[in-house]
Amino acid sequence: MTEVVTVELGARSYPIVIGAGLLAEAGRRIAELRPGARCAIVTDDNVEAAHGAALRAGMTAAGVDHVTLTISPGEASKSFATYERVVGGILDARLERNDLVIAFGGGVVGDLAGFAAATVRRGMDFVQIPTSLLAQVDSSVGGKTGINAAQGKNLVGAFHQPVLVLADTDVLRTLPAREFRAGYAEIVKYGLIDRPDFFSWLERNRHEIFAFGPALVEAIATSCRAKAAIVAADETERGARALLNLGHTFAHALEGATGYDGARLVHGEAVAIGLVLAHEFANRLNLCDADAAGRVRDHLGAAGLPVAIADIPGPTPDADTLQRFIAQDKKVKRGRLTFILTKGVGKSYIADDIPPHEVLAFLRGKTAA
């Protein structure tokens, strides 16, 4: 089963193709999309080892001329130095503006290769072949590309839409179970933002999704469709797109307070805890009932995800530390905090008037301190 989700952005619209076995077809699809174009495949060492040969075999069979540029796996590659190296590799391969950059990997590769594509010769087209569940449901929609600066993550980049996304669910079979679960947290997020029926569907179909059944393709497609609808309404993040940050203010604070130590907490896990906290905080503010928060916690917990600050291994951050990270966040305006809150499952909204003391009091109840 293959599903196609079209991200509607006028002249920059593009299809996301989701299904099993797409890697082998990638060369043929690229040759049809852009006959004669040459490709620079940007990937990391892990993806290259697991799937590089399969992608290249299909490209060679389809007559697509290509070079491969590999980076080290991990967030540290979203640096100015690696950006310069990838840009140099694309230029050394003498790719022109009508050629293609292929971002073949997870979020780090997508962000970095997308930014290189956005800026080489002032903009080359690029194709995303996301290889993590998180990248398939999150990074492949929205056009955010970029690298990190000493001052913070994702502070340098561009909005640059791909011309095609190929999400091969077979590739996900080689993902560590923990990474798969982490991506699942973002799928759940889309139900919680504004799709209560999708959340109910996930409650019924979680087992099939984790067993790589047909529901996996449908879950990815619905997630992409949900994100695409929000992005189409707000391409450059001036308004409604903030809804995508449901659970993320808490998540970023947890990641910051644990030093972005992926051994303790990966992003999707932080999002899982953040989603539960957002609903519990909304419940504390009498915005949503305790039943909604309970459903969220139960569902994410049943999927094997952490759902409370105490679930993070090692010494857990205290409330004041978390509050400090939240206050540093860019979503602070005139002494009030902006949170994505909710009136129940699938009823989230942007609240820009949250008093910091309410957050601190809530966090004190959720932490050891």
Next chain:
Amino acid sequence: MTEVVTVELGARSYPIVIGAGLLAEAGRRIAELRPGARCAIVTDDNVEAAHGAALRAGMTAAGVDHVTLTISPGEASKSFATYERVVGGILDARLERNDLVIAFGGGVVGDLAGFAAATVRRGMDFVQIPTSLLAQVDSSVGGKTGINAAQGKNLVGAFHQPVLVLADTDVLRTLPAREFRAGYAEIVKYGLIDRPDFFSWLERNRHEIFAFGPALVEAIATSCRAKAAIVAADETERGARALLNLGHTFAHALEGATGYDGARLVHGEAVAIGLVLAHEFANRLNLCDADAAGRVRDHLGAAGLPVAIADIPGPTPDADTLQRFIAQDKKVKRGRLTFILTKGVGKSYIADDIPPHEVLAFLRGKTAA
């Protein structure tokens, strides 16, 4: 006298204000345009020494909070390293997406600061205050920003339009005469592309322009209007914008063959020779009459600009060397060369079918070799 040229690009339209004394008014205009915005002024050491205090005094008087980031003058600053430093400076100043980057200098500052603005937080607005004649008539229109790579000039960048351009003609009084003349060559180019009446007007008003009379403002305004019309028709350089390269294929070859040695040949001088060569080459191909080529040569020569390869001081490049640089140029397709040629003054067009041997034969007649 102040003239305003509006660059019409839909939601990205912006005004270019041209006149004397604009530097002192910049702070007030910026405060009106974007109340409360903070500014990062990016400039080079020379411009800083000559005009930095005047710009900052006006900004302080208008209550505009600002920091200044200086770079070394010259093309070498269009590097990844300087880009990273400028981006870091903007982030260290904690500028947000609603704040402004001010590109205060010539083409190098405009390209570099514009690229930083295009990419910090995935896009900040920027204001250009061009301080060279070349930057006022060329870089301030079109939205091209970028840096150089080891593989070539301007190979990394973005299309990013400013929100305001302030072209202060008083600032040009401190320009070396040679830089002023070099900028004038680009003004002449606009007449030669498609404005024969403007070229005739320049023939009559050249003395007043060089004497900083009212004709200078008019010449800059007409140049900006001419470039804006071409850019509006082709914002991302897929077609008609190539007309702006009139004279530039020869110019780039001359710059490359003399090692980009600004002591021997600055860009505008190369353009002057390139404009003459383009008309002479068109005449050789029986596209335009000898009289047109003569008018171009006479006018540029009278302005004190070089008009022949032999006018370049030092050992002049031979025809084969120039031909090699032309062939390396990105405008080569299927063994044929793309040139901007002309059927007479103000009648230029894109010719994409020029046989290389015709160019070589022409160049042999124009060089010692």
